[in-house]
Every structure is written in C-alpha cells, then in structure tokens.
Amino acid sequence: MTSPSVHRPPAIAAPASPADDPGGTDDADGAGDRQGGAVVASARISMRVGLPRPDRARPAPSACHALGARTGPRGRDNATRSVGGAVLPVDTADVWAAAARLSGVARRTRIVVAPGITGDPGSPVWLKCEHEQHTGSFKLRGAYNRIAAAGPRARARGVVAASAGNHAQGVAFAAARFGAAATIFVPEGANPAKVARTRSLGARVEHVPGGVDAAIRTAAAFAADSGAFLVHPFDDEAVVAGQGTVGLELLEQIPDLSTVITGVGGGGLLCGLAVAIRNQRPDVRVIGVQAAAAPAFAASFHAGSRLTVPPGGGASDTTAGDGRERPPAGTVADGMAVGAPGRLTLALAARLVDDVVTVDEDAFWDGMVVLRRAGHRVEPAGAAGVAALLRMPHLASGPTAVILSGGNLDPAVDRRVAALAAARAG
Numbered sequence: 001m002t003s004p005s006v007h008r009p010p011a012i013a014a015p016a017s018p019a020d021d022p023g024g025t026d027d028a029d030g031a032g033d034r035q036g037g038a039v040v041a042s043a044r045i046s047m048r049v050g051l052p053r054p055d056r057a058r059p060a061p062s063a064c065h066a067l068g069a070r071t072g073p074r075g076r077d078n079a080t081r082s083v084g085g086a087v088l089p090v091d092t093a094d095v096w097a098a099a100a101r102l103s104g105v106a107r108r109t110r111i112v113v114a115p116g117i118t119g120d121p122g123s124p125v126w127l128k129c130e131h132e133q134h135t136g137s138f139k140l141r142g143a144y145n146r147i148a149a150a151g152p153r154a155r156a157r158g159v160v161a162a163s164a165g166n167h168a169q170g171v172a173f174a175a176a177r178f179g180a181a182a183t184i185f186v187p188e189g190a191n192p193a194k195v196a197r198t199r200s201l202g203a204r205v206e207h208v209p210g211g212v213d214a215a216i217r218t219a220a221a222f223a224a225d226s227g228a229f230l231v232h233p234f235d236d237e238a239v240v241a242g243q244g245t246v247g248l249e250l251l252e253q254i255p256d257l258s259t260v261i262t263g264v265g266g267g268g269l270l271c272g273l274a275v276a277i278r279n280q281r282p283d284v285r286v287i288g289v290q291a292a293a294a295p296a297f298a299a300s301f302h303a304g305s306r307l308t309v310p311p312g313g314g315a316s317d318t319t320a321g322d323g324r325e326r327p328p329a330g331t332v333a334d335g336m337a338v339g340a341p342g343r344l345t346l347a348l349a350a351r352l353v354d355d356v357v358t359v360d361e362d363a364f365w366d367g368m369v370v371l372r373r374a375g376h377r378v379e380p381a382g383a384a385g386v387a388a389l390l391r392m393p394h395l396a397s398g399p400t401a402v403i404l405s406g407g408n409l410d411p412a413v414d415r416r417v418a419a420l421a422a423a424r425a426g
Helices: 092-102 139-150 152-156 166-178 192-200 212-226 237-243 245-253 268-278 296-303 343-352 361-373 381-391 411-425
Strands: 111-113 125-129 159-162 182-187 204-208 259-263 285-291 355-359 400-404
Touching: 092 139, 092 237, 092 245, 092 268, 125 245, 139 152, 139 166, 139 237, 139 245, 139 268, 159 166, 159 212, 166 182, 166 192, 182 192, 182 212, 192 204, 204 212, 237 245, 237 268, 237 343, 245 268, 259 268, 259 381, 268 285, 268 343, 285 296, 285 381, 296 343, 296 355, 355 381, 361 381, 361 411, 381 400
Parallel strands: 125 400, 159 182, 182 204, 259 285, 259 400, 285 355
Antiparallel strands: 111 125
16 A cells, blocks of 8 residues: 655645735626536636556556446546536636645645544545644635635625535635625524634624525525625535645545545535546545435435435434434534535536445444544544444445544534543543
C-alpha cells in the first residue's frame, strides 16, 4: 500500500485578493447571479493534472466497480464535460478553478489512518479530516467558491442562504471576507452551537418553522423579494465545484486510492468528489451514505427519479437508537436531513456515483464513539462513512478514504458521545 503523501498539490494560479474579486464575474448580464440546477449547454475542455504514480498496480476498473447500484464504466471523454454523450453541468476544470479561488483560504486537511477500522478483506482505511477545516466543515469550500465567483454586483445586493448550520457558517465566513451582508435561514431546532458561530461571523440568522427544506424555501422567497444573492447549500454548480476540491486533495494524498465514502444529504459533497475524481481516476468507486431516517437521496438514486421523502418518514422505527424520541430533524444526523435531493446533484450522481447506502441511527452513535476514542470529535453526519463501514465493511475495497465532513456537534450530542466513549473504554 502506498502511504498518503504529504506534499503540496500541483501549483495552481494564485487567486486575487477578495477586493480584486478572485474568479469573480461582473454580473451585469446576470451571469454571476445564475442559480444552481441549470445545465450548461456548452462543452469545455477538461483540465487534466499529472498525479503521482502509485507504487503498485491498481485493480482493473471492472473489479473496482463490482459493488454498487451503478456498475458500468465511468470513464469520461477527456475532451469534453460529457459522460455517455450527456453534457454535464460541472467538470474537473470547474473544480480546479475553485481550487485556485480557495488557495490560501481553505485548509488542505490532513489524512490519517482510521484506527481499528478496516474494509473487507483488510483494505486500509484513511480519514480525510474536513472537521478540522475553517468553520469545522467542508461547507466552507463550496460557499466561498460560489460567493467568490458571483461578482461584486451580486455580492453588493447581500447574500442569503439556508442551512442546518454548517453551510450557514461557510456562507457567513465567505460573506465576511468579501464585506457582504449575509442573512441565513435555519430550522427552528438548529444546532445552537452552529447558530452561535454563524452569528459570531457577522451573519444575521433567522429561525424558520420546519426543517431544512422549509428554510431553503424561505431563503429563496427572501432572495426573490429583496434581490439578495442566494447561495444554495447543494444544488448549485459553483458549490459542487468547491466541494470537489476535497477530491483533488485525496488524489494527491492517497495515490493508490480505490474507494471514497462520504455522507450525503443534498449531494453537494458526494457529487463534487465524483466530478473531481472520475475524469482522472475512473476506476475509483464513489459511495454515499445517508441516514435511513432521512433517505431521500438514496431513495431517489435507486429509483432513478427525484423523490420527496420527509426526514423521519422513511424510518421504520419511531425512536432514536438510544431509546430517546427521534430528534426534530428526523435523525440525529441533522446535516443530512433533507427531504429531496437537488436536481443538479441527482443528475450528476446518476452519471458518476456508484452507490448510495443508508445506515440506522445506532450506527451514527457507534461511529461517533469510535472516532471520539481515536481523538476525533465529529458530528453525526460527519461520522456517516465510519458508521457505514461498521455495518458494511465490504464497502471498503482497496485503499479507502472516508470523509469526516464536519465536527460542529450539538452540545447535548457531544456530552452523550463523550459518556458513551468513556463507558466503552471502561
């Protein structure tokens, strides 16, 4: 096995300062204010970047794709942004452009061995520590890229977003960097620690009755009424491209990478990873993990059409795994409690993602405890990949990366995880 590298990625163009509008588009013609979900009609040349050669031969693509709802080869026409003749709205060039904007802003998060967690049979597992990112989550990448690319006129109108909490912090962080006013709508039961941190970054936070989907609708209506610039939490090309920069780092850090596993809510990170990786390494399997109590993306992926499944409505039980009533979000993993996948992200997943699986509520607690005992304080959605491997070790085939996507724990959840970890240690 090739150990993860610790060198820097290939040199990319340094971004201008926020005042110089890095990668920004003057949106006098509306181009910079385009919202996610619209398919780009024109093809662009995909950027290919030389990667370190692995120390041993990788499995053939057919072997790597033996598992999953989508088992066909994922190779892309390297001259276009299409797969199987279909034009894709986001490609690797977009991800590298996002990497340039994020240079000096987002951390290149570390890769560490996953202690006590192996795949089947004995595949090594690495953890990608996005919970150590600024704002405690990968969400900073997509939010910053979207706001940076929007152009100064869009930002001058103010920024609006909806979030369970992590996207809120990413938007607030980016808006502050560009001197833009930010209004964030969150569900009534949003993690109080995430809300407090969002406000500390200078954003105005408004609570909305209902879940994340209600917050998204409210944010969209506010944007339409006020003219503020909407930064969607996942269904936006620039957001997806920003999240994809995690994938560029993985390809450098684990040269013989075979499988990537990440939690999924609306699909921004999952699809960003797939876009970043597929063009350069079509043999790598990309797998999403969602809560069985909030399975909208998984259900839609397997049905081949966009379904609405309210969080909590897809679960067979009425209580959380520890015997408590199910939380307001429908699952302890509030970061993935989305009632329907994005149109953009579902379309990308259908072309690029191998499988999306679900795990029970107990698995999230088990995953958080395992990670806590290894020194990682990770929130439920951030522990989704580890939770899946504890239930389904066969998901890890060959060197596997699991994304620890966030570490912003609700104080009550944090206390319970600490207690469970202490009890199991004894």
